[in-house]
Amino acid sequence: MLSIILILSAIGVISGILIFIAYRVLPKEPQSLKKSEEIAENLPGMNCGACSFPGCFAYAQALEKDKDTFFSSTCAVVLQEPELLKGLEEQLGIEIDPSAINNKAVVMCYGNSDNIGEYSGIDSCKSASKLLGGFKRCLYGCLGCGDCMNVCPSDAIHIDEKMKVVVIDPKKCIGCGLCIEECPRDIIKLVPSDANIVYLCNYRSLKNIPGREKCDQGCIRCRKCFKACENDAIIWNEEKGIPEFDFTKCILCGKCIEVCPHDRLIELSNIALKEKAGILRQKKIKKRFTEKPGHCHDVRIL
Numbered sequence: 385m386l387s388i389i390l391i392l393s394a395i396g397v398i399s400g401i402l403i404f405i406a407y408r409v410l411p412k413e414p415q416s417l418k419k420s421e422e423i424a425e426n427l428p429g430m431n432c433g434a435c436s437f438p439g440c441f442a443y444a445q446a447l448e449k450d451k452d453t454f455f456s457s458t459c460a461v462v463l464q465e466p467e468l469l470k471g472l473e474e475q476l477g478i479e480i481d482p483s484a485i486n487n488k489a490v491v492m493c494y495g496n497s498d499n500i501g502e503y504s505g506i507d508s509c510k511s512a513s514k515l516l517g518g519f520k521r522c523l524y525g526c527l528g529c530g531d532c533m534n535v536c537p538s539d540a541i542h543i544d545e546k547m548k549v550v551v552i553d554p555k556k557c558i559g560c561g562l563c564i565e566e567c568p569r570d571i572i573k574l575v576p577s578d579a580n581i582v583y584l585c586n587y588r589s590l591k592n593i594p595g596r597e598k599c600d601q602g603c604i605r606c607r608k609c610f611k612a613c614e615n616d617a618i619i620w621n622e623e624k625g626i627p628e629f630d631f632t633k634c635i636l637c638g639k640c641i642e643v644c645p646h647d648r649l650i651e652l653s654n655i656a657l658k659e660k661a662g663i664l665r666q667k668k669i670k671k672r673f674t675e676k677p678g679h680c681h682d683v684r685i686l
Contacts, residue, residue: 416445416448416449419448420441420444420445420447420448421441421444422475423444423447423448423472423475423476424440424441424443424444425471426462426468426471426472426475427440427443427444427459427462427468427472428440428459428461428462428465428468430461430537432461432537432560432562433562434459434460434461434560434561434562435457435458435459435460436457437457443457443459447476451476451477451478454472454476454478454480455485458485460486460487460558460559460560460561461537461558461560463480463482463485463486463558463559464482464558469482483577483578486559486576486577487559487561487574487575487576487577488552488554488557488559488574488575488576488577488579488652489540489552489557489559489561489563489564489572489573489574489575490552490554490572490573490574490575490582490584490652491526491549491550491551491552491571491572491584492571492572492573492582492583492584492585492586493524493525493526493549493550493571493584493585493586494547494549494584494585494599494601494602494647494648495525495526495528495544495547495548495549495550496547496599496600496601496602497520497521497522497525497598497599498520498521498599499519499520499521500519500520500521500595500596501516501519502519503515503519507529507530508529508531509527509528509529509530509531509532509566509567509568509569510531510566510568512527512529513527513568513569514568517596518569521595521596521597521599522586522587522596522597522598522599522602523589523593523596524569524571524586524587524588524589524598525549525569525571525586525587525598525599526548526549526550526569526571526586527569528543528547528548528549528550530543530550531566531567531568532550532562532563532564532566532567532572533550533563534566535562535563535565535566536562536563537558537560537562538556538557538558538560539556540552540553540554540555540556540557540558541553541563550572552572554577554652554653559574559577561574569586571586575652576631578631579629579631579652580629580631580634580636580651580652581629581634581636581640581641581649581650581651581652582649582650582651582652583603583626583627583629583648583649584648584649584650585598585602585603585626585648587602587603588624590605590625601646601647601648602646602648603626603646603648604645604646605625605626606645607620607627608640608643608644608645609627609640609641609643609644609649610627610640611643612639612640612642612643613639613640614637614639615633615634615635615637616630616633617629617630617631617633617634617635618630618640627640627649636651
């Protein structure tokens with residue numbers, strides 16, 4: 385019995401000595417790792433990947449190495465949370481102006497394109513677009529299946545049931561850009577949060593493609609908006625044949641909106657109002673996309 389006690393005691397003493405030696409000899413936790421943990425406390429912890437890093441801790445490690453990473457790979461969620469933003473500024477020793485780097489996502493489509501065939505496959509824009517380019521007559525228009533809506537972390541996206549087009553509420557959108565990655569038509573764009581005017585047409589071909597024309601409300605490239613602007617805030621892109629905006633010069637006089645014959649221009653703040661410019665109908669109840677697979681909003685293209 386005594387021998388057993390002595391053996392166990394010896395094992396305990398030896399183990400204690402080995403632990404002490406390991407503590408003194410093995411390297412301590414890197415200071416950079418501790419700093420990264422402190423930075424991560426001021427990140428949302430959503431691990432959404434919108435910042436281009438695999439998770440918030442990986443993003444924190446990148447910020448620890450180079451604080452300017454925040455400006456090249458901005459965390460859109462932090463910009464919406466004053467407490468997190470303040471804490472991150474203190475941790476990194478930088479000043480961040482949210483208004484200067486905050487963006488909003490916009491769907492550059494009116495959604496008035498006719499259907500040209502029958503689609504009853506998987507409820508996915510990516511799947512539908514691979515079948516003869518999609519079921520809409522406009523080859524560049526929104527298919528309205530809701531891929532983007534399913535990845536939105538702020539519930540800012542819904543589908544206008546009448547127009548079958550995605551609508552993004554700028555008041556809820558945090559500008560993370562996840563919806564852009566999901567859109568197979570490259571129809572969603574990020575614009576500055578202080579953008580005054582947005583252009584709602586994605587038809588890229590200068591001439592109609594036989595059998596795949598733009599909708600009857602598509603941009604006709606009349607340049608009336610360009611001619612009406614008295615502040616040189618509209619630049620006409622000759623290659624694409626579309627208007628582009630210099631928001632530093634736009635005073636939101638509204639003349640370009642008034643002269644557009646097809647109502648392709650609208651104030652960013654009015655997109656979610658849907659009724660302001662007669663572009664999108666008002667919806668009192670917002671519904672999430674809940675249809676069963678195989679019925680993309682009950683599309684039956686005849």
